[in-house]
Amino acid sequence: MQTIALDQLDLARLVRPGDGVIFQQGCGEALNLSEKFVAQRAAYSGASVFFGSGFSRSFALEHADHLRFSGIGGIGTLRKLASSGALDPIPCHISAIEGLLRQRIIRADVLMLQVSEPNERGEYSWGLVNDYVRTALQQARVVIAEVNRQMPWVPCERPLLAHEISVAVPTDRAPLELPAAPFGxxxxxxxxxxxxxxxxxxxxxxxxxxxxxxxxxxxxxxxxxxxxxxxxxxxxxxxxxxxxxxxxxxxxxxxxxxxxxxxxxxxxxxxxxxxxxxxxxxxxxxxxxxxxxxxxxxxxxxxxxxxxxxxxxxxxxxxxxxxxxxxxxxxxxxxxxxxxxxxxxxxxxxxxxxxxxxxxxxxxxxxxxxxxxxxxxxxxxxxxxxxxxxxxxxxxxxxxxxxxxxxxxxxxxxxxxxxxxx
The missing domain is CATH 3.40.1080.20 (Acetyl-CoA hydrolase/transferase C-terminal domain)
Incomplete structure (x- = not known):
């Protein structure tokens, strides 16, 4: 595992044109990595991103000049991308996603994570999202982990270990929140x-x-x-x-x-x-x-x-x-x-x-x-x-x-x- 400061991170050395990229969805999105990813997108033009749900403002229509977007649908802030045609929906059951990753129908050449700091056994928690990301990790050529000091260590089915991370990026940033929807x-x-x-x-x-x-x-x-x-x-x-x-x-x-x-x-x-x-x-x-x-x-x-x-x-x-x-x-x-x-x-x-x-x-x-x-x-x-x-x-x-x-x-x-x- 190599440790690189966020301001020194050059994603062009890690992401290739045409790569399939996976971010953790929703509140688990590695915000520092996603913002840097779209800022440097011209260096790996043609890379594609697969989304679950999205609640950030990291990805916008203008980023489709170099990036390709697909995902399960238009959930949250992804609705604008989906309805404009910039995001191509993949109709699939949640239970099917891991199989699609293993078959490389959904490509995961690069995995971008936001994880906790390690516990006393050296184990990293997946933070807020542990859905299909381990399967994506098993397919990935490169695993970039934003190790966020503010990310909780949430018990998970199988923690992440240091040797599974290619590049660790230490950060200290509050994770995304999704307040409860109001009701009447x-x-x-x-x-x-x-x-x-x-x-x-x-x-x-x-x-x-x-x-x-x-x-x-x-x-x-x-x-x-x-x-x-x-x-x-x-x-x-x-x-x-x-x-x-x-x-x-x-x-x-x-x-x-x-x-x-x-x-x-x-x-x-x-x-x-x-x-x-x-x-x-x-x-x-x-x-x-x-x-x-x-x-x-x-x-x-x-x-x-x-x-x-x-x-x-x-x-x-x-x-x-x-x-x-x-x-x-x-x-x-x-x-x-x-x-x-x-x-x-x-x-x-x-x-x-x-x-x-x-x-x-x-x-x-x-x-x-x-x-x-x-x-x-x-x-x-x-x-x-x-x-x-x-x-x-x-x-x-x-x-x-x-x-x-x-x-x-x-x-x-x-x-x-x-x-x-x-």
Whole structure:
């Protein structure tokens, strides 16, 4: 391992034109490295970057003059890149990414990390993100690690060792934060509608957004909950602190909250530092059906951009505007179906910002989750149970939770396609 000061780092000596480059996603992004990477981009013109989620301002449209961008979708600040066409989305399940890296379908010639300082055994924590990065490391020619003094040492499935790092860059910079999304009465109504589906000893998977935050906010009175999720934020920390989450009855990983990433504030990062009740694991564990099927009472809660009247879910794009991603939705929905006592919920507001219905007769974007996988759909107007229901039963149930002012139109459109018997 070579140590180089940040102001002396010449990435042109390490990155080649045409290389595939991976950064840790979201709050784990190595900000000093990403800023230097785009500043020096002309030296390795044609290099490509693969993204998960993004919350920084490091990458912009003008950087496409020398760089190529791909990723799982337009999550966070990547939406502008995706919707402009500068970022080419790769439709894939989170559980598939490690395999795509091993097959070099997604290339990882250079890996850019932000890690903790080593512990007393010389082990570096992956910091806030340990999803598919070890698999990327195994493929990489060069591993550049920003060793950040302010990065917490978060327990992980397998720490990073010095001999696995090509170049270490010491830094002292606060990592990115993702404050909890604000929520109001609308989100509380959605959360209230699904409250009965989340009982004591449930094992939770939650995503990002105001609806998941509202749901997590109402669970403080539950007992002996567990968490097994692709990501956790401050709301999970609060449930652990108040005693609602004990992880005692998950069926696996007793006493430990398992996640792939931490997306939150410095309060969460301080809480996670050397905390044996938290473990960051790769996507091959957090999202694989062989793991999820062993969980007890696994409750998967995901969101959607729109749902059609037969139960098909679009969580990716509206027309040409790429907003989300396939992500882990299908992985966790199928995992909940395989879990003893499991249930999967797709929760969304019934109306868009312009008053349009998000329950639609035809999707305006791709099918992210097939109707055959969907279990429960919830809006502020109620809950539609779809598992095992016929098409006509589904249509009636989904119209009942659509905005009242759109129900007659949806019923008329359904009759045109499915007949008068609705």
């Amino acid at each position: 009465e609308l989100e509380r109504r959605i959360a209230h509608n699904i409250g009965d589906l989340i009982g004591d000893r449930a094992t939770l998977q939650m995503g990002i957004g105001s609806v998941p935050e509202a749901i997590m906010g109402m669970l403080a009175d539950r007992r002996e909950l567990g968490i097994h999720s692709g990501m956790v934020g401050d709301s999970a920390m609060r449930l652990m602190q108040c005693g609602a989450v004990t992880n005692a009855h998950k069926g696996i990983d007793a006493g430990v909250t398992v996640s792939g990433v931490l997306f939150g504030t410095h309060s969460l990062y301080r809480f996670a530092h050397r905390n044996p009740q938290i473990r960051l694991c790769p996507t091959s564990y957090t999202h694989h059906i062989s793991t999820l099927s062993r969980l007890k009472n696994f409750v998967s809660i995901n969101s959607a951009l729109e749902v059609d009247l037969t139960g098909q879910i679009n969580a990716e794009a509206i027309g040409g505007d790429t907003i989300g991603a396939v992500g882990g939705q299908v992985d966790t929905i199928r995992g909940a179906a395989a879990s003893e006592g499991g249930v999967s919920i797709v929760a969304l507001p019934a109306s868009g910002k312009q008053g349009d219905s998000k329950i639609v007769s035809r999707l305006s974007g791709p099918v992210t989750t097939a109707r055959s996988d969907v279990d429960v759909v919830a809006t502020e107007h109620g809950v539609a149970h779809l598992r095992g229901r016929s098409l006509r039963q589904r249509i009636r149930a989904l119209i009942a939770i659509a905005p009242p002012e759109h129900r007659e139109r949806l019923r008329a459109e359904a009759r045109q396609q499915w007949g008068e018997n609705l």
